Amino acid sequence: MPDSISRIASASDGSLPPGTGPGTGPGAGDRFELESGEKIVASCRFDLDANLRFADGSIVLTDRRLVADPPASADGEPASAGGLRSWRLDPTTSIDVHLRSAVGRIELSQQGRVVARWLFTPARAKGVHALEDAFDARGHGQPVPPSDADVDADADETPKPAAPAGGKSLSEDEPGPPGGMGASWRALARVLSFARPHASMATLGIFLTLASTAAALVPPYLTMPLVDRVLIPKQAGEPIPFSQVLWYLSGLALAAILAWLLSWARSWTLAWVSERIAAGLRVKTYAHMQTLSLDFFSGKRTGDLMSRVGSDTDRINIFLSVNLIEFASDVMLVLLTAAVLIWINPWLALVTLAPFPLVVWLVYAVRKGLRRGFARASVAWADMTSVLADTIPGIRVVKAFAQEAREVDRFVAANDRVLDANDRVNVVWAFFGPLVSLFSEIGLLIVWVAGAWMVFSGSVTVGMLTAFLTYISRFYGRIESMIHMVPATQRAATSAQRIFDILDCQPSVAEAARPINPGRVRGRIEISNLHFRYGAREILHGIDLTIEPGEMIGLVGTSGSGKSTLANLVCRFYDPSSGSIKIDGRDLRELSITAYRRNLGCVLQEPFLFFGTIAENIAYGCPTEETVDADELRRRIVAAARAAGAHEFVLAQPLAYDSRVGERGGSLSGGERQRLSIARALLVDPRILVLDEATSAVDAETEAIIQAAIDRLVAGRTTIAIAHRLSTLRRANRLVVLDHGRIVEMGTHDDLLAAEGAYARLYHAQQKAAEEAAAGA
Amino acid sequence: MTTPHQPSSFRPTADGSPAPAQQPMWRLERATHGRLDLIDAVGQRHVDVDVLRAFPASAPAGPVAVVAADGAELAWIDPLSDLDEPLRRLLEQELSQREFLPVIERIESVSDGEPMEWGVVTDRGLRRFTVAHIDDIVYAPDGSVSITDSVGVRYAIPQLSRLDSRSRRLLDRLD
Numbered sequence: 001m002p003d004s005i006s007r008i009a010s011a012s013d014g015s016l017p018p019g020t021g022p023g024t025g026p027g028a029g030d031r032f033e034l035e036s037g038e039k040i041v042a043s044c045r046f047d048l049d050a051n052l053r054f055a056d057g058s059i060v061l062t063d064r065r066l067v068a069d070p071p072a073s074a075d076g077e078p079a080s081a082g083g084l085r086s087w088r089l090d091p092t093t094s095i096d097v098h099l100r101s102a103v104g105r106i107e108l109s110q111q112g113r114v115v116a117r118w119l120f121t122p123a124r125a126k127g128v129h130a131l132e133d134a135f136d137a138r139g140h141g142q143p144v145p146p147s148d149a150d151v152d153a154d155a156d157e158t159p160k161p162a163a164p165a166g167g168k169s170l171s172e173d174e175p176g177p178p179g180g181m182g183a184s185w186r187a188l189a190r191v192l193s194f195a196r197p198h199a200s201m202a203t204l205g206i207f208l209t210l211a212s213t214a215a216a217l218v219p220p221y222l223t224m225p226l227v228d229r230v231l232i233p234k235q236a237g238e239p240i241p242f243s244q245v246l247w248y249l250s251g252l253a254l255a256a257i258l259a260w261l262l263s264w265a266r267s268w269t270l271a272w273v274s275e276r277i278a279a280g281l282r283v284k285t286y287a288h289m290q291t292l293s294l295d296f297f298s299g300k301r302t303g304d305l306m307s308r309v310g311s312d313t314d315r316i317n318i319f320l321s322v323n324l325i326e327f328a329s330d331v332m333l334v335l336l337t338a339a340v341l342i343w344i345n346p347w348l349a350l351v352t353l354a355p356f357p358l359v360v361w362l363v364y365a366v367r368k369g370l371r372r373g374f375a376r377a378s379v380a381w382a383d384m385t386s387v388l389a390d391t392i393p394g395i396r397v398v399k400a401f402a403q404e405a406r407e408v409d410r411f412v413a414a415n416d417r418v419l420d421a422n423d424r425v426n427v428v429w430a431f432f433g434p435l436v437s438l439f440s441e442i443g444l445l446i447v448w449v450a451g452a453w454m455v456f457s458g459s460v461t462v463g464m465l466t467a468f469l470t471y472i473s474r475f476y477g478r479i480e481s482m483i484h485m486v487p488a489t490q491r492a493a494t495s496a497q498r499i500f501d502i503l504d505c506q507p508s509v510a511e512a513a514r515p516i517n518p519g520r521v522r523g524r525i526e527i528s529n530l531h532f533r534y535g536a537r538e539i540l541h542g543i544d545l546t547i548e549p550g551e552m553i554g555l556v557g558t559s560g561s562g563k564s565t566l567a568n569l570v571c572r573f574y575d576p577s578s579g580s581i582k583i584d585g586r587d588l589r590e591l592s593i594t595a596y597r598r599n600l601g602c603v604l605q606e607p608f609l610f611f612g613t614i615a616e617n618i619a620y621g622c623p624t625e626e627t628v629d630a631d632e633l634r635r636r637i638v639a640a641a642r643a644a645g646a647h648e649f650v651l652a653q654p655l656a657y658d659s660r661v662g663e664r665g666g667s668l669s670g671g672e673r674q675r676l677s678i679a680r681a682l683l684v685d686p687r688i689l690v691l692d693e694a695t696s697a698v699d700a701e702t703e704a705i706i707q708a709a710i711d712r713l714v715a716g717r718t719t720i721a722i723a724h725r726l727s728t729l730r731r732a733n734r735l736v737v738l739d740h741g742r743i744v745e746m747g748t749h750d751d752l753l754a755a756e757g758a759y760a761r762l763y764h765a766q767q768k769a770a771e772e773a774a775a776g777a
Numbered sequence: 778m779t780t781p782h783q784p785s786s787f788r789p790t791a792d793g794s795p796a797p798a799q800q801p802m803w804r805l806e807r808a809t810h811g812r813l814d815l816i817d818a819v820g821q822r823h824v825d826v827d828v829l830r831a832f833p834a835s836a837p838a839g840p841v842a843v844v845a846a847d848g849a850e851l852a853w854i855d856p857l858s859d860l861d862e863p864l865r866r867l868l869e870q871e872l873s874q875r876e877f878l879p880v881i882e883r884i885e886s887v888s889d890g891e892p893m894e895w896g897v898v899t900d901r902g903l904r905r906f907t908v909a910h911i912d913d914i915v916y917a918p919d920g921s922v923s924i925t926d927s928v929g930v931r932y933a934i935p936q937l938s939r940l941d942s943r944s945r946r947l948l949d950r951l952d
Binding site for chain 1: 829830831832833834835836839840842844848849850853855912915929931
């Protein structure tokens with residue numbers, strides 16, 4: 001079946017002349033050929049048959065026909081009819097797509113009768129909707145390119161309920177590298193690519209590692225002649241050759257000092273490089289995160305993201321500056337030692353190194369067991385941090401409901417999982433470490449036995465044996481420390497993978513290839529045939545709305561009617577699925593995102609104040625490139641605060657404008673924080689203003705103060721205001737009533753009341769509620 | 778920018794227009810018990826007004842506000858140096874009483890953890906105080922440090938590098 005689809009898709013360029021298309025033979029029921037001049041408009045796939053069993057099928061829409069294979073997955077007809085069927089499009093033809101649950105339905109109707117029905121899961125929703133859109137657009141005379149995402153890439157079709165169009169998702173609960181050691185090394189190799197700016201220092205570090213390792217090998221070598229030519233002859237009664245002794249001893253001292261100096265320089269150099277790699281990673285990850293669209297953040301836990309930027313980069317730093325250096329020098333030492341041993345005496349070397357392959361195999365075997373353990377441990381750790389990140393910001397809710405004990409229990413449970421995961425790793429680990437010690441003891445024993453025998457037989461001197469014993473004890477010591485590399489590598493690779501998961505995420509709201517700087521816009525907003533889909537659900541179904549510069553529009557509707565979505569689209573936090581938003585006649589997607597947002601002011605339901613002074617918070621959106629001297633900026637801050645009705649309560653703070661406010665506004669009330677955020681919006685002097693439930697979190701009295709501030713803010717700016725309380729929208733030039741993603745009414749307050757439609761019902765319901773509340777009070 | 782809304786009782790200067798030596802339409806009077814009263818343009822007396830700097834830390838020479846006891850703004854002076862001499866002296870006198878800012882000359886001790894117990898020698902004598910949180914110690918880019926204790930009193934270290942080495946070590950340990 002994928003075969004036939006790929007052929008269908010290959011025909012979509014329209015270059016195939018009729019009759020030469022693939023599979024025109026009589027038996028080829030699953031292929032079709034295009035008529036002369038016929039063009040493929042769109043295609044999609046469905047994945048269920050009439051009995052709700054998974055079965056692949058495809059539908060192709062041309063400018064003349066709808067072709068399906070198999071003909072229908074549910075139509076009363078047996079699905080086994082086989083082959084493909086096509087329907088001529090006529091003016092009565094319509095395609096309806098219903099997707100309410102896990103099973104969606106495509107219905108083809110002609111002459112008012114359903115002629116075919118296909119079923120699909122949300123995994124196919126994107127393609128199906130694209131076909132539906134293409135079908136609808138066809139009537140408007142707009143050819144829509146086939147959605148190639150659906151035709152060629154099956155793997156992209158995994159259901160991701162939280163991810164709308166675009167935006168590769170981030171595996172949150174599976175930080176372990178799935179691809180095993182190969183993937184680990186790939187991730188770490190990618191980390192090393194961050195060393196490129198510091199290549200000369202890195203090279204120096206590698207050279208120093210080699211040199212310091214070599215220097216460390218000299219002292220045992222010098223003990224050999226010391227024993228053979230000085231100590232043993234002395235025992236045999238010969239005089240001590242003092243000049244030679246002095247020579248050997250100073251050689252030993254010199255080698256030790258050299259090794260110390262070199263390894264000092266090595267550690268410093270490589271630590272310098274790895275600090276910079278980690279710092280680069282941190283900045284790159286954070287900067288990339290800032291470019292990602294809102295949908296990335298809505299699906300993530302703050303604690304998880306924080307630990308990726310913070311502790312994961314630090315873990316990589318420690319790995320590079322400590323573990324990797326040690327490992328590299330260990331490997332060099334092992335290789336150089338082996339070379340020296342073979343050079344001194346190949347036979348004794350052979351015996352000495354015999355247990356080595358066994359140790360290597362052991363390391364390999366244990367590593368596999370540890371890998372899974374470490375991945376599990378790091379998931380458990382992330383869960384535990386998430387509990388903290390959840391609870392601490394929500395501490396008031398916890399206390400209000402007296403759930404402290406439950407939260408502690410939750411933490412204990414997460415902590416127990418960490419304990420359990422670590423215990424499992426430790427079982428393997430505890431067994432493994434001593435085992436390697438045992439091997440090194442056995443290795444030493446072998447050298448003693450074989451060496452002593454060789455000394456007796458005269459093929460090896462006592463000095464050589466001494467040197468061998470010194471070398472071999474270092475050799476196994478190194479192997480033991482190399483094994484510590486295993487968990488360190490695993491952890492670092494896991495961390496690297498978690499960081500690259502973020503770096504590989506593409507922003508779903510992408511900057512245009514050649515972004516246009518709109519400068520200061522006039523603020524005319526044209527919304528035409530705007531559709532927006534979040535996952536499989538369509539939230540906006542064709543919105544048409546033109547807002548004149550300086551006009552204030554009030555968006556009204558029940559929760560879930562699409563008000564906030566529309567506002568988010570105007571802010572370009574998301575891109576529309578189809579249709580367009582034009583600012584001063586230019587498609588929003590052609591504009592530079594940051595340059596456009598400089599024209600934009602937002603006041604949201606929950607005002608966010610950053611840690612800093614009140615003055616800094618008001619000046620937050622002030623373009624930094626704008627050269628404003630400090631006095632002028634202060635004047636503007638005060639003017640904005642005055643206009644926002646914030647000036648007097650700011651003066652009442654201990655340090656007036658220099659008072660510090662915390663993460664969530666510290667000692668300020670909700671209404672005060674909201675007024676600061678209005679001042680912030682005023683200071684940037686936006687052309688387009690979005691007010692998303694700006695007053696719904698405050699009491700009625702505060703609302704009146706804020707409303708006055710908002711009225712000043714709105715003056716002369718294109719404004720989109722969303723409010724549950726209709727009274728807040730009294731200044732709006734027009735009210736737009738949304739219902740289930742469609743505009744149902746539009747007009748002034750009086751017009752809409754007179755029309756006695758949805759708005760009037762909403763208004764009267766609120767009036768009644770307000771009266772009842774007043775009567776009750 | 779919209780024109781800032783201002784109390785009508787005084788001549789606005791906050792829009793940045795160059796103002797000559799100000800002849801405000803209000804005047805201040807020193808009343809009994811050192812209390813300060815403001816008589817505004819229409820002759821109304823506001824008793825026990827408060828004089829404060831809008832940016833005490835970032836622009837100590839910057840704008841000054843006179844606010845009524847209920848927090849309402851009565852006058853805005855930007856900058857103070859524009860005022861004529863007697864009025865300016867009166868305001869500065871009032872501000873100096875308000876701006877109690879002991880300068881830390883030596884740190885004797887700082888306890889571990891939070892809250893921190895500090896023992897210091899200031900230009901106004903020995904003092905022990907409590908700092909609730911590390912964020913209450915603010916390092917400015919110009920090398921000065923400002924410390925706010927748990928009851929809201931501020932202490933200043935004008936230049937960190939001029940502090941003796943033992944005091945600096947005690948501060949360093951906190952980060």
